[in-house]
Each structure stands twice: as C-alpha cells, then as structure tokens.
Amino acid sequence: MDAAQLHDEPVDPDVIASEVVYRGAVWNVRSDTVRYGDGEIVRQYVEHPGAAAVVALDDEERIVLIQQYRHPLRLRDWEIPAGLLDVAGEPPLESARRELAEEVDLVAEHWQPLLSLRTSPGGNDEVVHVFLARGLSDAPQAFARADEEADIRVARVPLSDVVDAVMAGRLTNGILVASVLAAAEVLRRETGDTAGR
Structure with missing residues (x-):
C-alpha cells in the first residue's frame, strides 16, 4: 500500500x-x-466531548508532567496537562492553553499541533488534540485546584527519560505514551537525525 x-x-x-x-x-x-x-x-x-492535551517542553528538553489520582485505576499516574473540551465554542488550542495555565501555572510562547488521537475507539468517541508547547514561562497567576487536582504533583523530566520509562512499561497513560513518542519524533526530525529511518 x-x-x-x-x-x-x-x-x-x-x-x-x-x-x-x-x-x-x-x-x-x-x-x-x-x-x-x-x-x-x-x-x-x-x-465524550473530547479533550486537549499539552506536551510542554522547556529549553532543556524537559517535559512537564503531572501526577494525579485516577479513581478507575486506583492509581496516581503520570500524565501530561490535559482537559475536556467543555467550554462551548472554545477551539482545542485555546483549551490547551487554558489547561496548561490551570494545571501547572505555565504559559507558552510557541504552539504547534502534535497529533490527534482516539483513546478507545471501541468504547468511546473521544478525540484528544495534543499540542507541543515551547518557550515556557510562569502564568500571570496561580490557579486554585480542587478534588483530584488539589494534590497534583508537577515535575520536569528530560524527554529522553520519559521515553525510556514509556518503553520500559513504567508509564502507561495512553495519551502520555503517544504524545511523548510523537514529540520525540518531532525533535528527531528537527535535528535531522535520520538514523532510525
């Protein structure tokens, strides 16, 4: 084909x-x-209303991860900032900007679409639009968080370490897995590294 x-x-x-x-x-x-x-x-x-998610990458090629409690799994899993498309008329990019500020108190100067994925086509109609955000800086204000978001843990981890954790099966959140591997491929292509092609 x-x-x-x-x-x-x-x-x-x-x-x-x-x-x-x-x-x-x-x-x-x-x-x-x-x-x-x-x-x-x-x-x-x-x-499902759909969602927007963000691979927020700083100047040292560290990705911003969050860890929060997910009741169906009885697990605090590592994720990327994300949220529902639950504001009427709000485009996915604006939702991604909002979620980055609300979940990790960051804004980004540069945004690009990374991928869109269907999380479980046999069980829901969710589409997650993922964006790559660079040029990070602190948001003008910190957001108050409640429920599962009240004790979110935020970490900046080298992208290569996150890829290693994904490949070793230590990180299993589907949106994180697909998004991190896509971000790594974008960076590989930007640097002209064609070793794996």
Whole structure:
C-alpha cells in the first residue's frame, strides 16, 4: 500500500435507533442500533466531548508532567496537562492553553499541533488534540485546584527519560505514551537525525 493511501476511512452507517441509556455528570453512555453488513448490531459507548492535551517542553528538553489520582485505576499516574473540551465554542488550542495555565501555572510562547488521537475507539468517541508547547514561562497567576487536582504533583523530566520509562512499561497513560513518542519524533526530525529511518 502506498503511504499516502494509509489513513482512517469515514463510514456513515444507517443508525436506526439511538438513545442515551445513562446520563452522567461528565459524559453519557449511548446505545445505537446500526445496520451493518447484512444485519444489525447494537453498540454502547461513552459520549465524550473530547479533550486537549499539552506536551510542554522547556529549553532543556524537559517535559512537564503531572501526577494525579485516577479513581478507575486506583492509581496516581503520570500524565501530561490535559482537559475536556467543555467550554462551548472554545477551539482545542485555546483549551490547551487554558489547561496548561490551570494545571501547572505555565504559559507558552510557541504552539504547534502534535497529533490527534482516539483513546478507545471501541468504547468511546473521544478525540484528544495534543499540542507541543515551547518557550515556557510562569502564568500571570496561580490557579486554585480542587478534588483530584488539589494534590497534583508537577515535575520536569528530560524527554529522553520519559521515553525510556514509556518503553520500559513504567508509564502507561495512553495519551502520555503517544504524545511523548510523537514529540520525540518531532525533535528527531528537527535535528535531522535520520538514523532510525
């Protein structure tokens, strides 16, 4: 297959029934009945507003990580700053800027799209838009945090160490994994390092 032909393909199936079967505080669960192939299938999934995330990289090629409690996992996992697209009409880049300031009290001078990813296509419709942020400085004000965010731990870790931890299986947050590997590839391409190609 030609590389240019390698892409996800949209499908517009005939959805013959759709209903919200659970309405939650943050997201809902929907059940759809779909004509597919020669029959019908029923699929339940989480309706998700989407999210924006940030690989914040300082001048020493350290990435800003946060560690916070995630109840479904009963784990304090390491993540990159991120948040829901829950402000009506706010573009993902503006959401990413807001989350960087709210979660780690930073702003960035340079922003570029890094990747968009679907976190669990069989279980939800979430799309996370990830941005690479550089030229970091302190935000004009610190934000008050509550709930799981009240005891966020913030660390700056060399990108190469984070990549090593991902490859060793010590860091497993899917958004972090994909984003860190993508950021490392961007830096590799910027420096002209073609050793792995």
